[in-house]
Each structure stands twice: as C-alpha cells, then as structure tokens.
Amino acid sequence: MNRFRPFILVAAVVLTAFVSYGLWTLPKAKPAAHDGFSAERVVKDIEVISREHHSVAHPEERAQVREYLMQRLQEMGADTVKVFRYDSLTGPQNKHVVYTFDAYDVLAEFAPLKDSEDATYLMMVAHYDSRYSQPMPKDTVWSYGAADDGYGVGVILETVSQLLKQRQDWCQGVKVLFTDAEEVGMMGMKAIWENDRAVFDNVGFMINIEARGPFGPALLFEACPGNEKVMQLYEDAAAYPYTYSLTTVVYGFMPNFTDFTIVKDEIPGLNFSTIADVNHYHTDLDNFSNVNPASIQHYGAQVLPIAEKYLTSDEFSATDALKAEDDTVNFTIPALGLFNFSKMGYTIFNVVIFLVFLIGFALEGLRGRIKAAKVFRQSCMVLISSVAVLAVGELVAYVCAYVSGAVFKPFGIVQGIPFDNAAMIASVAVMAVVSIFVYIAFRNRAVRAVSGSMRASAAINAAKHYAGNSLYGTMALMFVLSLALLLAIGENLMFFIPLVCASVAMILYRLLPVRVWLLAAMVLILLHAFSFLYALSMALTIGALGAVMMIAFIDIMLLIPLADLYTMPERRK
Numbered sequence: 001m002n003r004f005r006p007f008i009l010v011a012a013v014v015l016t017a018f019v020s021y022g023l024w025t026l027p028k029a030k031p032a033a034h035d036g037f038s039a040e041r042v043v044k045d046i047e048v049i050s051r052e053h054h055s056v057a058h059p060e061e062r063a064q065v066r067e068y069l070m071q072r073l074q075e076m077g078a079d080t081v082k083v084f085r086y087d088s089l090t091g092p093q094n095k096h097v098v099y100t101f102d103a104y105d106v107l108a109e110f111a112p113l114k115d116s117e118d119a120t121y122l123m124m125v126a127h128y129d130s131r132y133s134q135p136m137p138k139d140t141v142w143s144y145g146a147a148d149d150g151y152g153v154g155v156i157l158e159t160v161s162q163l164l165k166q167r168q169d170w171c172q173g174v175k176v177l178f179t180d181a182e183e184v185g186m187m188g189m190k191a192i193w194e195n196d197r198a199v200f201d202n203v204g205f206m207i208n209i210e211a212r213g214p215f216g217p218a219l220l221f222e223a224c225p226g227n228e229k230v231m232q233l234y235e236d237a238a239a240y241p242y243t244y245s246l247t248t249v250v251y252g253f254m255p256n257f258t259d260f261t262i263v264k265d266e267i268p269g270l271n272f273s274t275i276a277d278v279n280h281y282h283t284d285l286d287n288f289s290n291v292n293p294a295s296i297q298h299y300g301a302q303v304l305p306i307a308e309k310y311l312t313s314d315e316f317s318a319t320d321a322l323k324a325e326d327d328t329v330n331f332t333i334p335a336l337g338l339f340n341f342s343k344m345g346y347t348i349f350n351v352v353i354f355l356v357f358l359i360g361f362a363l364e365g366l367r368g369r370i371k372a373a374k375v376f377r378q379s380c381m382v383l384i385s386s387v388a389v390l391a392v393g394e395l396v397a398y399v400c401a402y403v404s405g406a407v408f409k410p411f412g413i414v415q416g417i418p419f420d421n422a423a424m425i426a427s428v429a430v431m432a433v434v435s436i437f438v439y440i441a442f443r444n445r446a447v448r449a450v451s452g453s454m455r456a457s458a459a460i461n462a463a464k465h466y467a468g469n470s471l472y473g474t475m476a477l478m479f480v481l482s483l484a485l486l487l488a489i490g491e492n493l494m495f496f497i498p499l500v501c502a503s504v505a506m507i508l509y510r511l512l513p514v515r516v517w518l519l520a521a522m523v524l525i526l527l528h529a530f531s532f533l534y535a536l537s538m539a540l541t542i543g544a545l546g547a548v549m550m551i552a553f554i555d556i557m558l559l560i561p562l563a564d565l566y567t568m569p570e571r572r573k
Helices: 002-020 039-049 059-075 150-169 187-195 228-237 245-253 259-263 293-312 343-366 372-404 420-451 456-489 493-511 516-540 542-567
Strands: 080-090 100-110 121-127 173-179 203-209 215-223 269-276 328-333 337-342
Touching: 002 516, 002 542, 039 059, 039 150, 039 293, 059 080, 059 100, 059 150, 059 173, 080 187, 100 150, 100 187, 121 150, 121 187, 121 259, 121 293, 150 173, 150 203, 150 293, 173 187, 173 293, 187 259, 203 259, 203 293, 215 228, 215 245, 215 293, 215 516, 228 269, 228 293, 228 328, 228 337, 245 328, 245 516, 259 269, 269 293, 269 516, 328 343, 328 493, 328 516, 337 343, 343 456, 343 493, 372 420, 372 456, 372 542, 420 456, 420 542, 456 493, 456 542, 493 516, 493 542, 516 542
Parallel strands: 121 173, 121 203, 203 269
Antiparallel strands: 080 100, 100 173, 215 269, 328 337
C-alpha cells in the first residue's frame, strides 16, 4: 500500500482541482429549446443590447436599447411599463471635465393574479447603460456593455419569463427596474430613490445583478446588512451556490459601488456578479464576442429558484419579512455546497474547533510526538516566511505592471496586464514547488541529525516527528490568526477552515489510525483553497497577488506535512 499512496495523493489533488474549478459543480449552458432558464435565450438579448456603445454619452444608442427593453417587457405581459426621466444630472468630475446628461429609468410591474392590491414585490435590478469615459485623447474607453451589464439585463428578462409560467401561484409580485447612468455614479438609482421613493414602498426583497468580467462563476458577493433571513432564503433555494460572506466585508473596504449600494440599508437583498476577467471590464473587450453562456447559466441557477421561492411563499407577504438584525457567516466548498452560520453559531463552532486543536496539541505533546519549542519555532518560521512571500508577490505584480505599462496599485485593482492570470497561477505554483523542496531538505537534515547510524525505524520515527512539529507549527499559527480575525472582523474562514480540517483529521487519525483521514483533510483544504483563492484573486486582481500568495503559502505549509504523514512508510521493526 505504501508505494501507491503518492499516486493516490497526486490523483486526489488533480481531481480536486477539476472539481474546484467547475467540473461537475457548475451548471452547463442550456439551449433555447430548454424548458427552464436558458443561457442561449439570454445571449440573444445581449446580442441586441451590445451592438453599439450605449453610455450616457451616446443618447441615441442608449435610447435604442431602452426601446428594445420596453418592447420586451410589454411582450412578456407587464401590467405597466413606465419611464422615469431625470433631467440635467451631473456625473462625477473627471480631468476637470463635468458632463450633464438625462437619465431614463425603466420600471415594469407584474402583479400577482391574486390579492394584488396590497401585494409585496420582488424588485430585480440591473443597469442598461454601458461604460462611460470622458472623450479625451488616449483616455477614451467605451464599453459595449455585453457583460456589464448586458448579463444583468438579459438574466432578469429570462428569469421573469420563467417566473411568469407560475404566475397563478404568486403570493408576491415582481418589479423590474432597469436603471440608467449607473456607470457615472449610480445616478439613475439615486434619482429614482430620491425623487420617486414610492416606487420602493411595497418592495420586500431586491436582487441586483452586475458583472465585472465576462467569465467565471456568478458570485453572490454582497448581502444586505442584517442578512440572516435573506441568506436562509439563498441557502434553501439557490442551486449551485457560490458565495463567501468575507466578500461582503472586503467589498465594504473597496471603492466600488452598485445600484444596490443606494438602497441596501433599507431593502433586504442580494448582489450578484461575475468577476473574471478584469481586463475586459470597462473596455471595448466587453463585447458580444466574449459573452460566456456558462457564466450566464450560473446566474440563472441561483437567481431563478430564489425568486420562485420568494414569490410562491406566503411567509414573505409582508415587506419586512426578510428584515433581520443579525448577519451570517457563510462560505461555499465545491461539491459540498453552502455552509451558513449565524454569528453566534459560527462563534460556538470556532470555540469547539479551538478546543479540539488544543486537546490534540496537548495529547501529541504528552505522547512525545511533538515538542512545544519546535512547534513554536515552526510557527515563527511560517509567519516570517509568509511575510516574505507577501512582499515577493507584490514585487512580481509590480514587475508585471511595469512590463505591461499598467498602473500598479499595491493591494488594489490593476488592469492592463494581458498575462495577469498566468502570472498569478505561475507565482503560486513556483512558490508551492519551492516550499516542497525546502521542506524536504529541512526534514532530511533533521532525520540525518537524529538517526545517524541507527536502524531504519529511527529514521522513519524522526521524519514523523519533524512532520508533526511542522504540522502543528502551522496549525498553531492558523489558530492565532483565526482567533485574531474572529475578534477583529468576525470573519476568519481563510485560516479557520484549514484548521478545522487538520484538527479533526488528526484527532480521528489518532483514535482510528487509518490514513484516509489525512487524505480527506487534504482534499477538503484544497477544495476550499482552490475556490476561495480563485474568488479572491479575481476580485482583487494581480494587485493583491502578495495577499493571495501569503494565504496560499500558509495553506501549503499545512498540506505538505499532512501529505508527508500520509505517504510516509510504516515504521520498520
């Protein structure tokens, strides 16, 4: 069995990578003949929407898109379709040039067939204007808006079309709001919110659909404050869920906004977006040729069942039915699904795992398998090395930006590097390989120092001691980081989840000495790490390569000794 373990380990890593990046865990795009949500039908709408630039600086083209949307809504059987016009709005100043423009928000209402007079409504929101740029030499960038926000508009049209098939079962109604001038500071949403607030009086739930890049899964990147009930609805209904509550925390520190930003403190809701590839975002590459049906289908897999459940359940008949005081902590692990905790539940879970780690640490020490001093030294080495890795990552990002002529922003959004994804993957891969070789070199040196000319069993025992000290050294660091982040921001999943897997696996391994526990722990850590680091790197871009590499490095320093213990030969007698 010993000789097969390395091959089993490699196969598990490869399979885990495929699963993490969408194989079997994301929906396939459905053709137009499909009875349910079809990405192909959405693509047809996007083709029309993205034919021309249609920013606030293109009033005629924007009007054509608006007329098309109104026609589509009327054909779908909307009870009313209204246009709210707001004159002479002023967008943000750019290079000392200020533009004024008119904004035209489109609102359609679909009332339930029963009890419609005092009905509560689901509002689905997307903006139909494309990226606006000041018409100045060398700075003019016009987007066709195929993804941003053709994806949002198209997904809403298809979702409502599917919802109308069950209209006789609706307890709530649907409002569709296509906002204008979002790209110049959410001016369309601000205008209707400030001047026609009555539009929102009977809205109990909002789904906003955005897109940054045209590729990748559709990420639920933001939920409203007090999202406990909203996230319960998402957990109960969404197929192929993909979310991390940490993204809401991170997004709050970023200079990015959406239409949902304007209303999220008043109306419960969810905010979805694709996030890869940033080099298409707000450029002429955001065009129809780069539309990705698989990403569109993933929107539908989440949004449609959520809307169905909300509309057909009388528990949501009051406008405040989804309002709550508390937030949740949630994350997705590919193939396993969504894990959604209340703040209190998550805190209790942390305490339990912290105790499991401490008990395991104490037992390993009492049985002589690890030494506290060596564990502490390993923790310090991993911490110092992780800071060095962070610095190296930011240096690599800077060099990539310099070579590409892009503007480098440390830990900020960096566009204009054509090979950014390849550079990030290569950097993490090289760092992983170097870490493995360094670990092996230090382990072999420790084995030689202890075993000397003694029998082979002593060498195996020394190797196990080194692996154990290395493992618990990294686990101890993760324990400290998890505790610190939990106390600081209430979110610590990047370090806590690997700690959970390793701590539980080691306890089970000692109670029932079967190495499958170690393999299972590695698979779970990789499932989470691949998915989370992908979302983090796509959201923050290569500008945050250092942070991505640092987190990946700490995970790797946990995985290497686990793999070492798993593949290590049995002690010889």
